[in-house]
Amino acid sequence: MTLTLYNTLTRRQELFEPLEPGKVRMYYCGVTVYDYCHLGHARACIIWDVVRRYLQWRGYEVRFVQNFTDIDDKILNKARQEGSSMEEVAERFIQAYFEDMGRLNIKEADEYPRATHTLDGIQRLIHELEHKGYAYPAQGDVYYAVRRFPEYGKLSGRKLEDMQAGASGRVGVEDPEASKKQEANDFALWKAAKPGEPAWESSWGAGRPGWHIECSAMVRDRLGDTIDIHAGGADLIFPHHENEIAQSEAVTGKPLANYWVHNGMVTVNGEKMSKSLGNFITIRELLDRPTDPMAIRLFVLMAQYRKPIDFTQDAIAAAQNGWNTLKEGLLFGYEYGGQLGWAVREAENPPIQNPQVERFQSAVDDDFNFAGGLAVLFELAKELRKEGNLLVHQGKTETPPQVLEQQWHTLVTLAQVLGLAAKANDEAAQPSPGLSDAEIEALIQQRQSARKAKNFAESDRIRNELQAQGITLIDQAGGVTRWHRN
RNA sequence: GGCGGCAUAGCCAAGUGGUAAGGCAAGGGUCUGCAAAACCUUCACCCCCAGUUCAAAUCUGGGUGCCGCCUCCA
Structure with a gap:
């Protein structure tokens, strides 16, 4: 089976072939650290986290690099507002990033380069651009001359002539840099320091890098001229x-990346979630509501990664219900494995080959169709949940234990690929000091007597009392009452 | 104005030529003193029009609607 993915550059779905067989070099443009991450960031991080996990599961050795933009006007503004420094602000929100993403079960990247740690590489690149005639200095700034790069626009599919400056309506008509630029679409590689701003020395004078150049420099430093x-x-x-692309390819003459992949936006009431619209919800707000982190992952993974997804309370609630189903399946082994005579172990993920795995893989191989893959997990989880219920309600099941064990391992393995994990001791960890088994049995006996005497007020009282302590009674046909702790 | 994308049940969503996965929600049934839980079960001709084809949600052309980007952005 072969993996294909949609390449923004070619606007086509293509067969994935890494430069070096078996190895994948991957770079993800991370966040600018001036505030807490919102659900939109979470979506991007979850998607690329799962793509990475999937590639690894498919047998690739993946080197995954993600940057932090820690030099930026917005960080400076924030620092100014609160009377601290850019470093202080950046550091704080990098920490917050790790907390939030950790809670969402995002695996850490292999490296997290930062703009402030990449100044050498950035300056080197600007120098090379200058020498090759792609960049020009202007009053302490340095700009990229877009006209000089004939392929400019190839990724986004636009021509310089088609671009209407300020058409988005978000840019003020008077661009303070306009007088220094040769052309409106030229962009800053280096910005001269204004008084009181953090600055680095350079041959163009004290200043700081523009936004785009850091990624070109980081990719080159950490992963090479061309990445996958x-x-x-x-x-x-x-x-x-x-x-x-303009920066890197002008210097190296090689493609910056063979596959360009982009995730869709999170919307609210059909509009993009963004800081400027003020319609965002931060990850920590959402988690503290509380929302199960796995429900958030599921919310993201249920949708095709390139399409917009609309954030609503109902959508999160639906994802939570869906996760409850998957969780029951995932906990099956821990709860019933012993009873079924398995050697219950933390599920490793040894290569498994079976129809479910094949179905999962052929779905996800098709441009990361996680929703299609999830259908397999749901089918397995529902099956296991049913079997678990049979064990609770009837004390037995007809399905051979080895079959269940196999299904469970498949489910756990595939869930791990998606970063979905249910903690075995989630509830078990909570000490249940309440009633002992014997006390419960005694109360059930009392209730049975009451029921026989048609004293339903009393029997219901006992049932409610037990329910209040987290013990659910199951009245079965034939007058037998089973019970279990919730 | 330019470029790109999307349109499948109440909601989310897969399916890219052969007669509609999956999830959430909802309804019905069995069981029950009632309930809960559980189990069984029901639920779409795919935005509109025209065309290609033995056959189209799937391809082509034309509409309509929605979204993103056009130097803040995940």
Whole structure:
């Protein structure tokens, strides 16, 4: 089976072939650290986290690099507002990033380069661009001359002539840099320091890098001239990724990345979730509501990664219900494995080959169709949940234990690929000091007597009392009452 | 104005030529003193029009609607 993915550059779905067989070099444009991450960031991080996990599961050795933009006007503004420094602000939100993403079960990248740690590489690149005639200095700034790069626009599919400056309506008509630029679409590689701003020395004078150049420099430093996969939000296609291509390829003469992949936006009431619209919800707000982190992952993975997804309370609730189903399946082995005589162990993921795995893989191989893959997990989980219920309600099941064990291992393995994990001791960890088994049995006996005497008020009282302590009674045909702790 | 994308049940969503996965929600049934739980079960001709084809949700052309980007952006 072969993996194909949609390449923004060619606007086609293509067979995935890494530069070096078996190895994948992947870069994800991370966040600018001036505030807490919101659900939109979470979506991007979850998607690329799962893509990475999937590639690894498919047998690739993946080197995954993700940057932090820690030099930026918005960080400076934030620092100014609160009377601290850019470093202080950046550091704080990097920490917050790790907390939030840790809670969402995002695996850490192999490296997290930062703009402030990449100044050498950035300056080297600007120098090379200057020498090759792609960049020009202007009053302490340095700009990229977009006209000089004939392929400018190839990623976003636009021509310079077609671009209407300020058409988005978000840009003020008077661009303070306009007088220094040769052309409106030229962009800053280096910005002269204004008084009181953090600055680095350079041959153009004290200043700081523009936004796009850091990624070109980091990719080159950490992964080489050409990488396999370059990922990011769809809103970065233009200008950010377009500019990265212009910077890197002008210098190296080689493709920056063979596959450009972009995730769709999270919307609220059909509008993009963003800081400027103020319609965002931060990850920590959402988690503290509380929302199960796995429900958030599921919410994201149920949708095709390139399409927009609309955030609503109902959608999260539906994802939570869906997760409850998967969780019951995932906990099956821990709860019933012993009873079924398995050697219950933490599920490793040894290669498994069976129809479910094949169905999962052929779905996800098709441009990361996680929703299609999830259908397999749901089928397994529902089956296991049913078997678990049979064990609770009837004390037995007709299905051979080896079959159940196999299904469970498949489910756990596939769930791990998606970063979905149910903690075995989630509830078990909570000490249940309440009633002992014997006390419960005694109460049930009392209730049975009451029922026989048709004293239903009393029998219901006992049932409610037990329920209040987290003990659910199951009245079966034939007058037998089973019970279990919730 | 330019470029790109999307349109499948109440909601989310897969399916890219052969007669509609999966999830959530909802309804019905069995069981029960009632309930809960559980189990069984029901639920779409795919935005509109025209065309290609033995056959189209799937291809082509034309509409309509929605979204993203056009130098803040995941």
